[in-house]
Structures are given as C-alpha cells and as structure tokens.
Amino acid sequence: MNTADQYLKTIYVVQKQEDGPASTGSIADALGVSPASANEMIGKLESRGLAEHEKYKGVRLTDDGIVQARDALQTYCIIERFLANVLAVDEFRAEARELEAVIDDTVADRLDTIIDREPECPDCFDPETDACACLEVTAAAVEQD
C-alpha cells in the first residue's frame, strides 16, 4: 500500500470518528508524522481530486477518495486477518501496520483467496481497536471451515 493510500485510509477513519472533516492534526497524530508532512500529502490528494481541504475545518474525502480509501482499508483488513488467522501472529495489529507499506493490494487480493472475510468488510473496521470487529483470534495456527 503506497503512502497516499495510507493517508486516504487514515482520513476516512478519522472522518468517521469525528463525524465530520478530519483535522490535519488528527491525521498527523494517527499517522505519526508532522503536521507539515500531513499538509504536503493532503495537497497532493487534493490535486488528484481525492480530497478537499477547507481552511479551519479540515479535510473531507471526495467520492473518488472514499472509494480508494475503502479499498485501502479492505487491504489492511486482509493483512490483519491473514496475519491473525493464517500465520497465528499474536501482535497482528502492530505487524499489519509495519507491513502494510510493503504489501500491495494485488498481493492482498491473492491472500484473500485463503481467508474468510465478512461481506460487510471494511465497514466492520473498528478504529478504537484498530482491527476488524468481526475478527476472531483463535489459538489455532490455521483457521478451518
């Protein structure tokens, strides 16, 4: 997932949490970057027609931005679910965050052919726990039907 997609995913989640435009500060905090870096990327997203920035209010994704953000969130959910259920990784949230930049959505789509995901994905994503709310973490290394 490239950097732009990580931003889109984050803005989407923050927007939902704040029930309105996402402030640059919240986006920067969520991504662990400086507000200046966040502003720079927000500018790029605006120029690509994926986000709109209103002074003193914050950032809102456009319809195209929302579609791309939901795809990115779904890719993230696939990575988490794959780590938790196939590789039985305890710290699957932390590892998913570390690995998401290196895992492309085409790769996630292939991994998706061996995991069970709920049809409501990615609406099941819970920002509080930073994971899919439907994700059941079992002790078994491999999930079975």
Add this chain to the structure above:
Amino acid sequence: MVAVSVSQRIASDDQLARLLQIGIVLEEVVEARAHHHYQSLDAELDEEIETLLADAAEESADHRERLEALIEGLGVDSVPFDEIESLVDARYGRTQPDDFDGVLYDQLCNEETAYKFYDDLIEAIEASDAEFSIDRAELMETLRAIRADEAEGVSEVTEVMERR
C-alpha cells in the same frame, strides 16, 4: 487509532522473516491453485496449458524451497505447505475460474502478483540500512532471481493468451 508507519523500510530480522513467510504462502497458493486448475479441467486440458500449469507448480515449489532456506537462517519456521493447501482447498470452489480463459487469467494474476510482491520487497530492502543476520548479497541475489522468473512467467502466460 494507533499511529501507523508511512515508511517503506524493513528494519529488522523479524520483519524480513515475516515478509519471506508471506512470499512462501504466495508460492504455496500458486502451487495449490495450479494443481486444482489442472485437476478441474483435466478431461479437456490441452498439452500447452497442462505444461504451463505443471511448470508453474514446479517453479513455485522451487521458489518456496529457496525462501525456506533464507528464513531458516533467520531462525524462523516456514509455513507448512499442507496447511496452506487445505486453506486453498476449502475456498477454491468459491474462487475457481470456470474455463480455459479463466485458468490462464488466474495464472497471469498469480505471476503478476508474485512479481509485484518481490519487486516491492526488493525495493524495501534496498531502502533499508538494517543489518540482517543473513548475508544481504545472497538474500538480494535470491530475490532478484525469483523476480526474474516471475517476469518470465508473466510473458509466457501473456504469449499463450495472445495466441489463443
């Protein structure tokens, strides 16, 4: 929401090992799906597709072994093939292609996905100055060789698709 990383570097042995494990799983998925395609279309298969699928399965098995040798050096376990095979089996019915074109297209996706994975992995390792406990030159040589195989695989499948 917890802070996420926007860097694309690989900082530790553990991260590298996890990515190599994912590579192994991808190869296992390719191998198991190629085998399924082969079986599901058995009666109608022509020699060209048969050879293509057999070669793909063989190549994936070879890549898997090379990746396994690398993660062994990192002190991490591989992912047993039978476990991934059973996951592919369990869900193949839902995702299987229904004709020759579908089989070829699925095979193309396999090769393209694998290429993209190794390409991103190589780029991420190149961007990292982390010292790994395995020899970096050997690691890169193996990954580049596998990436070249995948690129060749993409051209082979594309060629067959164009001819048909």
